[in-house]
Amino acid sequence: MIDHLNWTATIVFVGFFALVTIMGFLASSWKSGDLSQINEWGLGGRQFGSWITWFLLGGDLYTAYTVIAVPALVYAIGAYGFFAVPYTVIVYPLIFLIMPRLWNVSARKGYVTAGDFVYGRYGNKGLELAVAVTGLVATMPYIALQLVGMEKVIQALGFHGEGWLEHVPLTVAFLILALYTYKSGLRAPAMIAFVKDIMIYIFVVAAVIIIPYELGGFGAIFDAASKVFEAKVAAGAAANPPVKVAAGIVLTQSQVVPFITLAIGSAMALFMYPHSLTGVLSASSAKAIRTNAMTLPAYSLVLGLIALLGIMAHAAGIKVTNPQDVVPQLFLKMFPEWFVGFSFAAIAIGALVPAAVMSIGAANTFTRNVWRPFVNSNMSAEQESGLAKFISLIVKVGALAFIFFMPTKYAIDFQLLGGVAMIQIFPAIVFGLYTRRIHGTALLLGWLAGISLGIYLAYSPPNWVPVWSTGLGFSVYIGLLAVSVNAIVSVVLSFILPNSGADETMPHDFEDDPALHKAPHLHEPEPIL
Amino acid sequence: MKYILLLIPCVAALVVPFYNSVEPQLFGFPFFYWYSLLVVPVSVAFIYAASTFDSQKSGGSK
Numbered sequence: 001m002i003d004h005l006n007w008t009a010t011i012v013f014v015g016f017f018a019l020v021t022i023m024g025f026l027a028s029s030w031k032s033g034d035l036s037q038i039n040e041w042g043l044g045g046r047q048f049g050s051w052i053t054w055f056l057l058g059g060d061l062y063t064a065y066t067v068i069a070v071p072a073l074v075y076a077i078g079a080y081g082f083f084a085v086p087y088t089v090i091v092y093p094l095i096f097l098i099m100p101r102l103w104n105v106s107a108r109k110g111y112v113t114a115g116d117f118v119y120g121r122y123g124n125k126g127l128e129l130a131v132a133v134t135g136l137v138a139t140m141p142y143i144a145l146q147l148v149g150m151e152k153v154i155q156a157l158g159f160h161g162e163g164w165l166e167h168v169p170l171t172v173a174f175l176i177l178a179l180y181t182y183k184s185g186l187r188a189p190a191m192i193a194f195v196k197d198i199m200i201y202i203f204v205v206a207a208v209i210i211i212p213y214e215l216g217g218f219g220a221i222f223d224a225a226s227k228v229f230e231a232k233v234a235a236g237a238a239a240n241p242p243v244k245v246a247a248g249i250v251l252t253q254s255q256v257v258p259f260i261t262l263a264i265g266s267a268m269a270l271f272m273y274p275h276s277l278t279g280v281l282s283a284s285s286a287k288a289i290r291t292n293a294m295t296l297p298a299y300s301l302v303l304g305l306i307a308l309l310g311i312m313a314h315a316a317g318i319k320v321t322n323p324q325d326v327v328p329q330l331f332l333k334m335f336p337e338w339f340v341g342f343s344f345a346a347i348a349i350g351a352l353v354p355a356a357v358m359s360i361g362a363a364n365t366f367t368r369n370v371w372r373p374f375v376n377s378n379m380s381a382e383q384e385s386g387l388a389k390f391i392s393l394i395v396k397v398g399a400l401a402f403i404f405f406m407p408t409k410y411a412i413d414f415q416l417l418g419g420v421a422m423i424q425i426f427p428a429i430v431f432g433l434y435t436r437r438i439h440g441t442a443l444l445l446g447w448l449a450g451i452s453l454g455i456y457l458a459y460s461p462p463n464w465v466p467v468w469s470t471g472l473g474f475s476v477y478i479g480l481l482a483v484s485v486n487a488i489v490s491v492v493l494s495f496i497l498p499n500s501g502a503d504e505t506m507p508h509d510f511e512d513d514p515a516l517h518k519a520p521h522l523h524e525p526e527p528i529l
Numbered sequence: 530m531k532y533i534l535l536l537i538p539c540v541a542a543l544v545v546p547f548y549n550s551v552e553p554q555l556f557g558f559p560f561f562y563w564y565s566l567l568v569v570p571v572s573v574a575f576i577y578a579a580s581t582f583d584s585q586k587s588g589g590s591k
Binding site for chain 1: 535536538539541542543545546549550551554556557558559561562565566568569570572573575576577579580
């Protein structure tokens with residue numbers, strides 16, 4: 001099991017892991033608040049300023065799985081994997097526009113989740129449930145993928161087990177995470193995110209300076225990768241029967257539209273996820289969010305550099321059967337053992353932050369938008385917080401079960417479908433932030449149409465695929481197609497159906513309130529009747 | 530005006546046929562890669578411009 005363990009790397013790895021564990025438990029007394037309130041446990045008391053929000057959102061959105069999967073895609077097919085860069089460029093103008101409005105109305109009305117806002121705005125329990133379930137279903141496989149990222153680096157340290165023993169280190173790490181999240185709530189990942197993000201910045205800067213230096217510069221790296229992709233395409237064409245391989249140092253014609261639509265769709269979906277909204281709503285002001293729309297792109301640049309690791313791996317002669325092993329293998333080849341341990345720890349800790357925020361986001365969602373409206377509408381704030389803490393444990397055990405009992409491929413498929421589903425709440429949220437003319441019932445039916453169409457188009461037996469061939473010579477990202485149908489259905493039905501359902505918000509609730517900046521520490525409002 | 534400023538980086542990031550080529554190279558990077566990376570800081574500049582435009586409009590109270 002540990003015969004081939006890389007001891008130096010493992011010791012450094014375990015050391016950093018221990019450090020963040022201690023921080024996770026100590027975080028409960030940071031910026032102290034009454035953790036028996038869901039606003040405190042699940043949103044850190046809405047008091048994170050620009051800096052903390054920057055680290056928290058950066059750590060939350062640019063996950064361990066991203067660090068593994070984006071270079072893996074670039075390694076496998078080249079330029080197409082770079083869609084992550086335009087995707088994370090267009091997301092910030094969007095955030096700059098819409099998220100301060102959502103923050104304002106949420107702070108004023110005490111909303112903790114997207115479902116809270118939707119119910120307050122449309123007075124429609126069905127739509128609230130649809131939004132909540134979408135978030136829950138999309139989040140579970142996403143957490144599971146964080147575990148995949150973590151397990152990749154643990155394996156690369158030289159740990160190999162038979163059967164269930166394989167998952168022992170992961171289980172231990174996750175139990176620790178579950179305990180300090182339970183105790184400290186959102187304060188734990190917010191604090192750990194500082195360490196994680198600084199470590200990631202160090203390893204990326206080291207990687208993009210040292211690796212090209214060793215391999216003869218970026219020109220040589222791109223040339224080498226280009227040859228590998230050409231050979232891959234040629235091998236596909238020479239095979240019997242010939243296989244058309246779409247790979248290259250730039251995009252093939254057939255990849256252009258999928259590349260664009262995937263970037264747009266992913267950007268629209270990203271901030272619909274419960275974990276992103278949890279990060280946004282925990283900010284101390286709308287201004288902190290606007291500032292972050294300008295500072296978070298630093299992470300996009302880092303993501304672009306991380307994507308280049310997939311190109312560098314070809315120049316370094318890394319050959320792996322599973323592309324997801326490419327980053328760990330590249331590091332093992334290029335760096336001294338202690339730095340391998342440091343980098344792997346950065347990736348593993350990079351899994352903890354989003355996994356914690358995702359489980360908190362899911363727990364808040366379940367408590368506020370499933371349990372409270374449908375099971376017990378008279379929960380006290382203490383009961384809400386208690387339930388949310390408990391659910392955060394269940395969610396993590398569920399994600400762990402995913403890894404134990406299902407092949408990784410399923411987690412990837414579900415995550416892909418999760419993205420297609422998540423984007424379907426975009427119309428309800430974004431229309432709702434600007435107008436009340438679109439009706440709750442119409443949005444619910446639009447959501448249903450979008451989800452059904454998305455799942456139908458994505459299933460191409462025996463696989464799940466993210467793009468659909470239009471028959472006009474190009475393919476499009478299914479999520480974007482389905483959400484367009486969703487929006488059209490919602491708008492058209494709003495002309496036909498009666499506009500029932502109460503709206504508890506006022507137009508000025510969405511605007512910045514200068515007085516609010518002086519008193520950012522808000523408490524739960526009166527229960528919504 | 531604010532909306533146009535925010536739209537420009539989006540368009541810049543999505544005009545893929547424009548930047549989907551190897552030449553011109555920069556420091557060994559094919560055009561596709563250095564352009565993609567360059568759009569990131571450019572987008573920040575435009576969002577910043579949009580934000581100053583915003584605060585001017587509201588009398589600089591923010």
